[in-house]
Amino acid sequence: MPKLLLIQPSQYEPDGHRLCKRKYMYLPGLALPLLAAMVPDHWEVRIINEIIEDVDLDEECDLVGIGTMGYSVKRAVVLAQEFKKRNKTVFLGGMVAPYIPIQQLKYVDSIVVGAGDISLPILLKDFEESGTIKARYDNPVSNLDQIPVPRYDLFPKGKIKFMLPVQSTRGCPNRCIFCSTSTIYNGKYQIRPIDDVIRDIREVKRLGYSRFFMLDDNVNGDHENLRKLAGAIKNEKVIWSAQSTINIAKRDDLMKSLLEAGCKILSIGLENINQNVLNELNKSWVKADSSSQQIRKLQKFGFVLFTSFIIGTDHDTEQSLKKTVEFIMRNRLAIPLLNILTPIPGTKLYDQIKTENRLNTSDIEKYTGFNTVHEPRLISSKKLDKLIWSMYEEIYSVKNILKRNLLSPSVMANPVSTIFALYVNFQYRKSIKKRIGPLII
Ligand code: SF4
CATH class of the missing domain: 3.40.50.2300 (Response regulator)
Structure with missing residues (x-):
């Protein structure tokens, strides 16, 4: 064989x-x-x-x-x-x-x-x-109708704790210029049959897990599908997490459906606190001036939030990065992630920065989101390489981990996920101390 x-x-x-x-x-x-x-x-x-x-x-x-x-x-x-x-x-x-x-x-x-x-x-x-x-x-994928059950059984026994991954869609209808999903799928959003997704969730349960994470790039790409999906998952009595855009906060009905279906943790790309940056990244539909209010709403509903930010854009200065840390602390963001703007080959952002002759290296091993591979306009790449770690040190100090998590409006509604978030924070803190990007959990 x-x-x-x-x-x-x-x-x-x-x-x-x-x-x-x-x-x-x-x-x-x-x-x-x-x-x-x-x-x-x-x-x-x-x-x-x-x-x-x-x-x-x-x-x-x-x-x-x-x-x-x-x-x-x-x-x-x-x-x-x-x-x-x-x-x-x-x-x-x-x-x-x-x-x-x-x-x-x-x-x-x-x-x-x-x-x-x-x-x-x-x-x-x-x-x-x-x-x-x-x-x-x-x-390319032509349709997602024939995907078999993933071989979760091949994961080494006892080494995967709590959760297994499930997928219900691929791609994203949005076209943020830095995003490889946008490049690969070119604005297409492919949806799997809900019965197949439920079949995979049942396999997760059969293997003894009561939790899964939906690793779709954007579970909120089609509201009607999400409503039906949440309705079907509700009957499975599982706890799960998903990635969404912040605009889910505009839909009380969908937030309610997600919570009733067991979705307790949402991962959201906020990217930057400056609207000019969001506009330039083709993410103008995220409104910087309403982000805090939307975050508060999600937290009050009971969602624990993973949030990601992009730093090192052409509007970022030492002062704006200080404000980013303040924003994270003020909004009690449970698990915040910082990434340096990285022009991934194939994306529009890459073409733009290359045309402007601002790429510092073409060594793909450095394109991790934790090295500055281009020259931003208002801050030097060398300075940014240091600043990202001092920002991380501040956000992930023990005092600030506790403050962000235990004083969040979601803590009472979602204490179990808050404990998980605290665990993730302390794991990330260890990585940050070693100057390893906090990605692996
Ligand atoms: S919304 Fe998220 S997944 Fe969709 S294109 Fe933008 S960054 Fe990529």
Whole structure:
């Protein structure tokens, strides 16, 4: 029986040698179990998330697929090199794969771009028929009607705590110029049949989990679908979290449906406190002057909020970044994330900054959101590289973690999620101390 290894690499710590490791994960990705579900029965498949498991470079296998995310590109290339030395056939997938410099790609046989779950069965068939694979596979998703149940059962036993990932839509109807989802899906919003989503949630429950996170880029892209989806999930008696736009706060009916369906945590991209920035990022529908009011409304409904901000835009100054920290503290944001504006190749933002000759590096390994890879207009890239960590230190001081979480209007309505948020905060605090972007939980 031929064997396929699917690997999500970890990232190197800032010393460049040690790998980031965790004993457990709380928010594993969906890519590996979903890809594994597309593998025909006559193949053996194993998934390895390197954050919680070690990769055995000498493991018997025929094919190795390695995922690339911004933070793990360096490790992905090292793993590819090692497996090639051992005469394995290696392919790379994931968002960053097409932008890896050509000299590093000599360690791989193929790059998979677009929808990996569509390309993988084609790639496996090619390998079976000819013993080789094509240099590139690029297939879009035409519809989401035939997606099998993800192979959650392949996650290592006991290593994933609390939650598994589920997906109900792909893409987003909005077109923020910095967003790779907007580039990949070009404003399309694809919706899975609700029965299939419920089937996946039942599999999550069957495996002993009472929680899941809906990792759609924007669960709020189609109000009618969200209303029906929440209605169907309500009967499953599960707790879940989702990513949405802030505009969900304009719809009391949808917020109520989500809460009744068990959705307790929302992740929202606020991006910036300056309306000019939002306009320039093509996110003018987020209104900076009503953000605080909308946040308060969501918190009063009982949602615990993950919120993300982009810093290092052309309007940011030391003063505006200070105000960003004040905004986070004043609004008692439970789990705030800061990212440096990163012109991801393929996005409109990238074209803009490249045309203006403001890219400092094309080294894709630096495009993590925690390095300044371009020159902002009002603050130097060097200064911003330092400031992001001092902002994080301030926001994630013990005093401020407690203040943001325990004084939030959501605390009484949602005490269990507040405890989870506190746990996440202290995990992130540890990462921040080591200067590792607070992403892994
Ligand atoms: S709303 Fe979010 S997911 Fe949609 S394009 Fe903007 S940043 Fe991307």
